[in-house]
Amino acid sequence: MNPRPDARTNGRRRAALAAAGALLAAVAVAGTAAAPASAVVPAGTAATPATAATPATAGLPPLDRAAVRRAVAGVPDADVSGVLVRITGDAGTFETSAGTGDAATGRRPDPDGRFRIGSISKVFTATVVLQLAAEGRIDLDGTVQQYLPGVLPADLPPVKVGQLLDHTSGLPRGSNAAWGDGTTAWFAEHRTEGWTPEQVVATLAGGRMSFAPGTAQQYNGMNTFVAGLLIEKVTGRPYATEVERRIIRPLHLRDTAVPDKDDLRLSRPAAHGYLAVDGPDGRRLVDVTEQSPWPWAEGGMISSAPDLDRFLTALFRGRLLPPAQQRMLFTVPDVPNQQNSQCKASSTPERACMSMGLVRAEINGVTLWGKTGSRPGWTSGVFATKDLSRTIVYSLNPTGLNGAEAADIQKLAGAVFPPAPSKP
DSSP states (O other), rough: OOOOOOOOHHHHHHHHHHHHHHHOOOOOOOOOOOOOOOOOOTTTTTOOOTTOOOOOOOTTOEEHHHHHHHHTOOOOOOSSEEEEEEEEEETOOOEEEEEETTTTTOOOTTTSSEOOOGOOOOOOOHHHHHHHHHHTHHHHHHHBHHSTTTTOTSSSSSHHHHHHHOOOSSOOOOOOGTTTTHHHHHHHHHTTOOOOOHHHHTTTTOOSSSTTSSBBBBBOOOHHHHHHHHHHHHHHSSHHHHIIIIEEETTTTTTTTTOTTTTTOOOOOOOOOOOEEETEEOOOOOOOEEEEEETHHHHHEEHHHHHHHHHHHHHHHTSSSSSHHHHHHOOOOOOOBBOOGGGGGSSSBBBBOBBBEEEEEEEEEEEEEEEEEETTEEEEEEEEOOSSSSSEEEEEEEESSSSSHHHHHHHHHHSSSSSOOOOO
């Protein structure tokens, strides 16, 4: 293993995570651009003229498809090589992409292709834990120490299972050593290396609790690693098996997978992931599409925009959880937010914004629920209004790890969820 990184490295990591949540904080109106991106309307879906705005409900302004195209048409730029977006709901289905999906061929990103979804994986993990709770196999008020004796350091206080899901556990963050010095050059060189979940959780040793369990909320991937181990302990089956049998197969998610720890491939990618690396001969783009899926239950999954749309739709409609657990998806604990970048777009950013699986955000008066994700080479998100009147899935391909792609995401958010027109 690599040594624990310094504060500068941790700062870079926090910046990258903050960028993944940029959609949540975006209120900018989409800017104009030159050449429009392509649009695709799947067979069987009535197409709306490219310049027309489609009707909206639940207080949403009509979807302006031309504005969405303009928002992504500036890609590729200095910070992003490719982008794709899928919007569904009352306005129908709209897909578009821009930039470079494959530098070798020059093709654009495939709106239906696969990408690494990063922390959107957490929603799948939380859903499985809530299913096990509904089956009476897990008590959300039971403790991690009860279910996984010896996994957490002995000096830590009791942590409830439910506190893992809504990030109120207060667990130490552990080591970010897998990010090395936080540079693109380091990741490009070490991208095939991986950790086991047990190795990740072992880095909790010697760490200090951020707060007493249940008293605040702090976004912490360590919670989801522990939740993944809990799923395996309770079911006696691998985490990947449980996600497949409970979510992937029932919903016919053909592009979604939990890769094996040694599987570096990304078959049929929507776009290759590239990182800009400085070297003696100047800056060059390194293809990091093949990389270790070591984030596992916390951030190692692969999916596509159609699959994530289908998953979130099924989740919101109650196809995966009974009513009691469904309510937990939309219940946010009333505790302070402690350095939680996920809450930037909350109407009360000083308070918690995460439920047991989702993030709540308010953008231009519209409340959204969903999750962002980030892996080197990808920044993605899936969000929807609770009534599913508008759902968005996006995936960008940033060439850095410093969060500079936030400006592109802000343009996109402003186009998809613009301010309501003022009344005369």
